Amino acid sequence: MRGVMGLITLQDIFCGAYPDYEHTHPLPAHVRRAARAIMQCRTAVLGGHVQACPDGHVSRIWYNSCRHRACPQCAYRQTARWLALQQARLLACDHYHVIFTLPHDLNPLWLANVLVMTTLFFQVVRDTLGTLLADPKYLGAQPGIIAALHTWSQTLLLHPHLPCLVTGGGLTPAGQWGAVRHGFLLPARVVMAVFRGKMVDALRQTFARGELALPEAMRPQQLLNLLHRLGHPTQTQWNVCIMERYRHGAGVVTYLARYRRGGPIKNARLVAWDGERVTFLYRARSEETEARALAFQRLTLSVADFLQRWLQHVPLPQTRVVRSYGLYHPRYAEALTLCRTVLGQPPVVVPARLDWQTMCAQRGAAHPERCPACGQILVCTSVIPRGGAPPFLPSEERAA
Numbered sequence: 001m002r003g004v005m006g007l008i009t010l011q012d013i014f015c016g017a018y019p020d021y022e023h024t025h026p027l028p029a030h031v032r033r034a035a036r037a038i039m040q041c042r043t044a045v046l047g048g049h050v051q052a053c054p055d056g057h058v059s060r061i062w063y064n065s066c067r068h069r070a071c072p073q074c075a076y077r078q079t080a081r082w083l084a085l086q087q088a089r090l091l092a093c094d095h096y097h098v099i100f101t102l103p104h105d106l107n108p109l110w111l112a113n114v115l116v117m118t119t120l121f122f123q124v125v126r127d128t129l130g131t132l133l134a135d136p137k138y139l140g141a142q143p144g145i146i147a148a149l150h151t152w153s154q155t156l157l158l159h160p161h162l163p164c165l166v167t168g169g170g171l172t173p174a175g176q177w178g179a180v181r182h183g184f185l186l187p188a189r190v191v192m193a194v195f196r197g198k199m200v201d202a203l204r205q206t207f208a209r210g211e212l213a214l215p216e217a218m219r220p221q222q223l224l225n226l227l228h229r230l231g232h233p234t235q236t237q238w239n240v241c242i243m244e245r246y247r248h249g250a251g252v253v254t255y256l257a258r259y260r261r262g263g264p265i266k267n268a269r270l271v272a273w274d275g276e277r278v279t280f281l282y283r284a285r286s287e288e289t290e291a292r293a294l295a296f297q298r299l300t301l302s303v304a305d306f307l308q309r310w311l312q313h314v315p316l317p318q319t320r321v322v323r324s325y326g327l328y329h330p331r332y333a334e335a336l337t338l339c340r341t342v343l344g345q346p347p348v349v350v351p352a353r354l355d356w357q358t359m360c361a362q363r364g365a366a367h368p369e370r371c372p373a374c375g376q377i378l379v380c381t382s383v384i385p386r387g388g389a390p391p392f393l394p395s396e397e398r399a400a
């Protein structure tokens with residue numbers, strides 16, 4: 001039994017339980033691919049290289065990473081790159097963190113139409129924010145928006161929600177910068193009503209065009225009834241949470257970046273795994289304050305339950321889970337430059353690629369690696385091919 005906090009990895013759980021699980025549960029190809037990547041990450045299957053002291057004091061094997069976006073071991077480098085790019089583009093204005101949540105009654109429809117529902121969700125949120133902020137009653141300008149899809153709750157259940165970073169200002173039709181008045185972006189109740197209306201309409205139209213698959217055991221009339229009920233003004237399942245204002249967007253964009261890669265649970269939250277049950281930490285959140293985190297609690301699930309919950313969040317191939325709109329869309333680079341000038345910022349400079357040395361420094365890791373016995377820099381002595389057996393090393397130290 002592995003019970004020491006911080007030492008359990010998702011890879012341990014997958015290697016121990018996933019092969020059996022796959023035998024008894026039919027899974028789509030992209031989900032099986034993700035599971036295999038996680039099991040093979042940084043093992044001999046993916047190849048690697050050997051680093052050794054020139055005088056032979058030590059030698060270490062470094063295995064390659066799987067680089068799958070759902071793998072918690074691989075998230076760091078790609079996330080750091082994305083984050084640097086986004087931060088370089090942020091406008092020097094207030095930003096707001098707005099979270100849209102779909103009613104859970106739509107979950108069966110989501111599971112039967114992941115791609116269509118994802119597209120609709122992004123489009124409706126973009127249109128809701130775009131229409132309201134363009135209205136002279138509110139901002140009267142086009143904002144910049146970055147939206148990230150999260151499909152999971154803290155306990156890994158299906159909980160599609162879309163946290164967005166929204167500029168507290170935008171480009172007016174006259175080509176001026178217009179800032180949010182009195183630190184107030186939009187009334188949440190109005191945003192919720194527009195979001196609800198647009199999403200229900202979009203679902204009705206998509207269904208009428210025959211582009212929405214019905215969940216098992218749901219008849220067409222039942223779907224129409226469900227949409228009718230969810231579209232009613234007294235319906236409270238639609239949740240829009242507008243968090244307090246931030247002086248700049250860097251914090252929110254870091255928050256969005258954390259969820260872009262690495263899947264729904266990081267290894268640090270895994271507490272215990274005994275071959276049959278998994279215990280992990282989660283933060284309970286109240287409905288109204290979606291992102292206000294409460295204290296950590298523990299949840300223990302059977303491994304089958306844990307895998308079932310985790311696997312439903314593997315994104316479909318080629319789906320972008322983070323999308324930019326308005327001033328932050330690459331198509332509006334000129335408008336972004338104009339706004340930056342007004343706000344006293346230089347044009348966007350694309351940051352250099354993150355090299356290995358910088359990354360090691362950022363993570364507090366030593367680079368280059370030195371021999372603990374004589375202090376010489378370790379050198380690469382051999383390359384392990386993909387699928388190759390691990391080489392025999394006299395002083396074997398498998399580096400993680």
Ligand SMILES: [Zn+2]
Pocket residue numbers: 037038041042065066067068071072073074
């Ligand atoms: Zn990996």
Ligand SMILES: [Zn+2]
Pocket residue numbers: 053054055056057058371372373374375376
């Ligand atoms: Zn040495």
